Amino acid sequence: MKNNGSNVVLGAATIGLGLCVASSQVLAEPPTAEEMWDKIQELEMKVETTGEMIEESAGSGGHGHGGGDVLWGGYAEVHYNAGDRQQIDVHRWVLFTEYEFNDKLRVQGEFELEHALAGEGQPGEVELEQAFIEYNTSPSNAVFAGVVLVPVGMLNETHEPPTFFGVERDRVHSQIIPTTWWEAGVGSRGELSEGLGYDLFFHSGLNVDETAFTIRGGRQKVAEAVANRPAITGRLRYSGFPGLNLTVAAQYQDDITQGTAEPGTDRDFDTDATLLNFTADYRSGPVGLKAMYARWDLDEGTTGVGPASLGRDEQWGYFVEPSYRFAVPGAGGDGELGIFARYYAFDRTAGDQTGSKEDGFTVGFNYWIHPDVVLKADYDEITIENSTADDDRLNLGIGWQF
Amino acid sequence: MKNSLLAISLCALFVLVSPFQEGHAEEVYLEPDTFLAEVFGSSLPDPDVLWITKDRKSVTSRIMTHGKGPRRIRYWADATRTAWILEEIGKVRPITTGYVVKSGQIERVAVLIYRESRGWEVRHKFFTDQFVGATVDADYRLDRYIDGISGATLSVDALTRLGRLALYLTEEITAENK
Numbered sequence: 001m002k003n004n005g006s007n008v009v010l011g012a013a014t015i016g017l018g019l020c021v022a023s024s025q026v027l028a029e030p031p032t033a034e035e036m037w038d039k040i041q042e043l044e045m046k047v048e049t050t051g052e053m054i055e056e057s058a059g060s061g062g063h064g065h066g067g068g069d070v071l072w073g074g075y076a077e078v079h080y081n082a083g084d085r086q087q088i089d090v091h092r093w094v095l096f097t098e099y100e101f102n103d104k105l106r107v108q109g110e111f112e113l114e115h116a117l118a119g120e121g122q123p124g125e126v127e128l129e130q131a132f133i134e135y136n137t138s139p140s141n142a143v144f145a146g147v148v149l150v151p152v153g154m155l156n157e158t159h160e161p162p163t164f165f166g167v168e169r170d171r172v173h174s175q176i177i178p179t180t181w182w183e184a185g186v187g188s189r190g191e192l193s194e195g196l197g198y199d200l201f202f203h204s205g206l207n208v209d210e211t212a213f214t215i216r217g218g219r220q221k222v223a224e225a226v227a228n229r230p231a232i233t234g235r236l237r238y239s240g241f242p243g244l245n246l247t248v249a250a251q252y253q254d255d256i257t258q259g260t261a262e263p264g265t266d267r268d269f270d271t272d273a274t275l276l277n278f279t280a281d282y283r284s285g286p287v288g289l290k291a292m293y294a295r296w297d298l299d300e301g302t303t304g305v306g307p308a309s310l311g312r313d314e315q316w317g318y319f320v321e322p323s324y325r326f327a328v329p330g331a332g333g334d335g336e337l338g339i340f341a342r343y344y345a346f347d348r349t350a351g352d353q354t355g356s357k358e359d360g361f362t363v364g365f366n367y368w369i370h371p372d373v374v375l376k377a378d379y380d381e382i383t384i385e386n387s388t389a390d391d392d393r394l395n396l397g398i399g400w401q402f
Numbered sequence: 403m404k405n406s407l408l409a410i411s412l413c414a415l416f417v418l419v420s421p422f423q424e425g426h427a428e429e430v431y432l433e434p435d436t437f438l439a440e441v442f443g444s445s446l447p448d449p450d451v452l453w454i455t456k457d458r459k460s461v462t463s464r465i466m467t468h469g470k471g472p473r474r475i476r477y478w479a480d481a482t483r484t485a486w487i488l489e490e491i492g493k494v495r496p497i498t499t500g501y502v503v504k505s506g507q508i509e510r511v512a513v514l515i516y517r518e519s520r521g522w523e524v525r526h527k528f529f530t531d532q533f534v535g536a537t538v539d540a541d542y543r544l545d546r547y548i549d550g551i552s553g554a555t556l557s558v559d560a561l562t563r564l565g566r567l568a569l570y571l572t573e574e575i576t577a578e579n580k
Binding site: 048051054071073098103106134136139140142158163191194195197237239240241242243244245281283284285286327332333334370371372 | 546
């Protein structure tokens with residue numbers, strides 16, 4: 001009789017277990033096609049959302065690095081020069097920053113270390129080349145104030161190593177323009193019409209040594225600069241045809257000695273100075289051609305003491321530079337090889353009758369292993385009239401920008 | 403003379419600057435929706451997404467010279483045209499540009515939103531028309547040189563890279579749909 005009771009319990013348990021198994025099988029039924037489609041769409045939406053979240057946090061790259069509204073970049077170049085003497089030099093290491101207060105207002109700065117080591121008795125310099133605020137008055141026009149690169153020449157404002165041919169900047173730019181040249185002031189730049197732009201800059205002036213009247217020596221670099229005599233620079237830019245850029249610029253300063261008196265008198269030198277500058281830059285496909293002319297006219301001044309007494313009342317220079325580029329392998333991507341030749345001439349004492357022209361012929365190449373990284377080599381043959389200071393040089397360099 | 407210089411300069415600045423004009427650095431030249439409507443008319447297709455897989459990334463990184471681009475790129479395509487709205491930084495800010503590809507060639511380029519403080523000349527037709535008819539070779543280089551604009555070099559480079567990218571991505575869609 002007891003065994004019958006156990007059998008009933010066992011049987012009931014078995015039936016119960018069977019019912020559970022059966023019901024679980026019913027719950028695990030494969031989804032219908034409609035359920036599958038709903039699930040796929042739900043998964044797609046989750047993947048899309050996840051992707052958006054990742055991209056928002058990753059940000060984007062480019063020449064402006066940094067986070068939020070702070071951007072920074074820079075460039076550098078290391079040179080080897082072999083002429084009468086051989087020298088290797090970190091010519092420049094530059095850092096620039098930009099901060100945007102809002103969509104219209106921003107500040108920019110450029111900090112430079114030249115020749116690696118600055119200080120008493122050292123060859124280098126630490127310089128602040130740019131420090132200005134800029135405000136957009138319209139999408140293609142802006143006003144600015146502060147320390148700004150003077151809008152003249154081809155290299156004065158844009159001189160990162162991958163942007164020009166040659167290890168060193170050409171001597172017409174360095175001796176006549178005189179690159180790199182910055183001043184403090186207020187100005188405006190923008191677009192007048194399609195392809196026609198302008199720059200206007202009212203700024204601090206040069207302060208030349210009245211015993212030499214060399215333009216390059218008159219740069220004060222806004223370092224406790226004498227500000228008795230300001231200057232004004234204007235430029236028109238035409239870029240309405242692809243590959244072609246033309247500019248004409250002029251500068252006037254009413255006394256580049258900043259009110260210095262002539263020796264032994266109370267009469268100022270009052271040396272007016274005017275710069276006239278033309279540039280042409282054309283590139284069509286692999287062929288390029290650049291040309292520039294710059295001329296300073298200084299008031300002759302009092303006989304015997306003014307610029308004319310040194311032949312410095314006229315100073316001019318020009319260059320012509322054809323080039324050709326090829327696509328070549330680069331470092332991890334596309335590269336480019338460019339060959340160039342340049343003829344240049346300038347005279348810083350053209351006002352006298354003495355032959356004093358310096359001219360030169362440079363040939364070389366740039367190898368862009370990446371659009372922002374360049375290897376350079378060139379040979380520079382220099383001739384100076386009535387001088388034994390000719391110095392033919394082999395130059396090698398590496399440069400980059402980011 | 404100094405005061406005259408100052409007076410002339412300030413007058414010129416005032417005339418040129420027009421300080422009362424509403425201004426901002428970001429300029430929307432063409433709304434993206436309007437661009438798409440111009441391309442597809444009333445038959446705007448639903449957007450689709452192309453994933454930049456590892457294999458594709460090796461190509462896009464080479465074209466763009468960096469690997470920081472998005473991993474998913476939206477596009478619109480009908481039977482004949484594919485439209486892309488792509489962004490790339492010129493100097494410091496992204497330039498939003500629309501590209502239309504038809505039969506493996508660029509049919510149209512339009513700068514939609516420009517945010518840089520310089521280089522805005524790239525929006526002009528005389529520049530963007532250079533891309534019309536462009537194709538890419540096996541290395542995804544354009545079949546032509548795009549002549550630049552001095553002072554807008556970085557913007558020119560950005561738009562040129564995006565043109566190559568649009569052509570490559572369209573090839574990938576075509577291959578995917580076969």
